[in-house]
Amino acid sequence: MKIAILGGGHGCYAAAADLSEAGHEVRLWRRDAGALQPVIETGSILLKDADGARAVKIARATADIAQALEGAQLVVIPSPAVAQEDIARAMAPHLRDGQVVFLPPGTFGSFVMARIVRQCGNSADVAWAETGTLPYLARKHGDREVNVTIRAVRLPTGVYPTRKAGHALAVIREAYPSVHGCGDALSGALMNAGPIIHPPLIVMNAAPLQHFERWDIHNEGTQPAVRAVTDRLDLERIAVREALGYGAPHYPLADHYNNDQWMYGDAHKKLVKSGDWREHIDLHTHRYVTEDTELGLAFLASVARWARADAPIAHGLLAVVGGFQGRDLRQGPRTLEGLGLAQLDRSALQEVLQEGE
Numbered sequence: 001m002k003i004a005i006l007g008g009g010h011g012c013y014a015a016a017a018d019l020s021e022a023g024h025e026v027r028l029w030r031r032d033a034g035a036l037q038p039v040i041e042t043g044s045i046l047l048k049d050a051d052g053a054r055a056v057k058i059a060r061a062t063a064d065i066a067q068a069l070e071g072a073q074l075v076v077i078p079s080p081a082v083a084q085e086d087i088a089r090a091m092a093p094h095l096r097d098g099q100v101v102f103l104p105p106g107t108f109g110s111f112v113m114a115r116i117v118r119q120c121g122n123s124a125d126v127a128w129a130e131t132g133t134l135p136y137l138a139r140k141h142g143d144r145e146v147n148v149t150i151r152a153v154r155l156p157t158g159v160y161p162t163r164k165a166g167h168a169l170a171v172i173r174e175a176y177p178s179v180h181g182c183g184d185a186l187s188g189a190l191m192n193a194g195p196i197i198h199p200p201l202i203v204m205n206a207a208p209l210q211h212f213e214r215w216d217i218h219n220e221g222t223q224p225a226v227r228a229v230t231d232r233l234d235l236e237r238i239a240v241r242e243a244l245g246y247g248a249p250h251y252p253l254a255d256h257y258n259n260d261q262w263m264y265g266d267a268h269k270k271l272v273k274s275g276d277w278r279e280h281i282d283l284h285t286h287r288y289v290t291e292d293t294e295l296g297l298a299f300l301a302s303v304a305r306w307a308r309a310d311a312p313i314a315h316g317l318l319a320v321v322g323g324f325q326g327r328d329l330r331q332g333p334r335t336l337e338g339l340g341l342a343q344l345d346r347s348a349l350q351e352v353l354q355e356g357e
Contacts (some may be wrong), residue, residue: 001025001174004072006087008035008066011078011104013146014138017047017056019076019175027060031090033303034059038143063282069094074102076169078134080291081334082106088113092120099126102157105294106130107334108189110160127168131157133263135176153265155179156251158188184353188247190303193263195296196237196253198288199317200229204283206324209281216278218237227257229313235237236311237300243307244346277313283324289310293321297333302335306342320330 001024005016008030016028027089028045030036039045039061047056062068069075069091077087084103095101095117110128117126137149156177159165160186173181182188201217204226208215215221234253241250255262283289297318304311315330322329336342341349 001074002030002072003027003175004068006068006075006077006091007083007210008032009079010138010140010146011134011136013045013140013144014047014134014136014148015076016058016061017045017146018136018148018151019043020058022175023049023057024175025059026289027062027068028058028070029062029065030296031065033063035143036063039055042144044144047146047148048141048145059297061239061337066094067088069099070102074100074175076104076175077109078103078104079296080098080287081109082104082290083096084109084113085116086244091119092117092122095122095126099127100168101126101128102168102176103128103130104155105132105135105192105194106185106189106197107192107291108185108299108339110188111353112334112339114160116248118357125164125207127164127171128155128160129168129183130185130188131155131179132188133193134266135178137264150239151178152176152263154184154251154263156191156249156263158182158191158335159162159267160185160353163263163356165224167264167315183246183254184350186244186303186349186353187241189299190237190244190246191251192296193253193256194288194292195300196230196234197256198292199297199321200226200347202283202286202288202293203320204229206283209283214278215279217281229317232285233313233317236304236309236314240304240307240309240311243309244303249318251281264285271325288320289350291326294316294325294332297321298329298332299334301330302337302342306336352357 003024005028020026032084044055044057110130114128135152140146157179159168205217205221238250301314318329
């Protein structure tokens with residue numbers, strides 16, 4: 001299958017190498033041609049995992065998004081949600097009927113990006129989908145080198161508009177057999193693990209993060225008090241899903257720590273052992289704040305308000321981060337209020353999710 005990977009981060013390089021090795025024709029696009037040059041020159045990415053290190057040939061690495069998207073059946077965007085609007089504008093002139101765009105994860109980006117593409121004048125019949133996490137726990141170790149610690153074994157995925165779910169899921173499964181449908185795009189967005197894992201870790205490790213040059217929030221930073229807050233926050237997410245009528249499995253985050261039933265299977269110990277997450281985290285600019293809190297947690301809190309579901313942990317964490325960021329994060333662009341959806345009743349919102357705007 002012809003697949004376009006859009007972005008230059010950890011997940012993008014992991015996806016490009018992994019899907020190429022699986023036999024797909026992969027085009028990797030990155031807007032920074034200079035940073036992409038090592039892959040362009042060698043035609044490959046050095047992939048490291050439990051099977052060792054090897055160079056994996058990539059069909060094409062390009063800074064021309066039109067070249068990447070031409071003829072692609074599947075477009076995978078494992079980039080942070082903060083990049084989605086710019087990417088949507090860049091890809092808008094080039095999308096064609098029948099293509100499937102997959103956001104792992106999405107933070108309701110499937111709806112946001114589809115709206116931007118339409119506003120740019122492209123009315124192509126495209127399916128958008130999003131899941132709860134990246135397909136990989138991965139970190140880049142160099143200009144063309146990526147280390148994959150573990151691959152996802154379960155990827156609950158919502159589709160926008162939902163009427164295209166059959167086609168979208170069939171295409172995505174050719175690349176990621178671990179994908180299974182979980183309903184509409186809102187359900188997919190409420191599977192996102194980042195806004196559950198990372199805000200408590202950021203808030204409750206704020207002092208050591210600012211004191212130490214490098215700190216592993218998943219090792220020393222994950223203590224019983226942090227876990228307790230994380231579990232309560234996740235219960236709020238599940239309560240929101242249930243209030244909206246979404247059924248199990250909800251993939252409770254406790255499974256990530258306690259057993260092998262979560263999206264990555266038995267991953268937490270491997271994550272800590274790898275050492276790849278002992279890093280410098282700036283409380284103002286790191287994606288755990290800009291993506292998972294300012295966008296993802298704000299989105300969850302707004303859906304809770306709309307569904308009249310109690311979510312004190314979500315709102316409390318959001319308030320604390322808003323305190324050191326200096327603004328009210330309840331008013332963010334990825335909230336239902338910011339997207340102009342909060343005034344819709346349930347039937348009207350379901351109609352939009354099913355048929356598209």
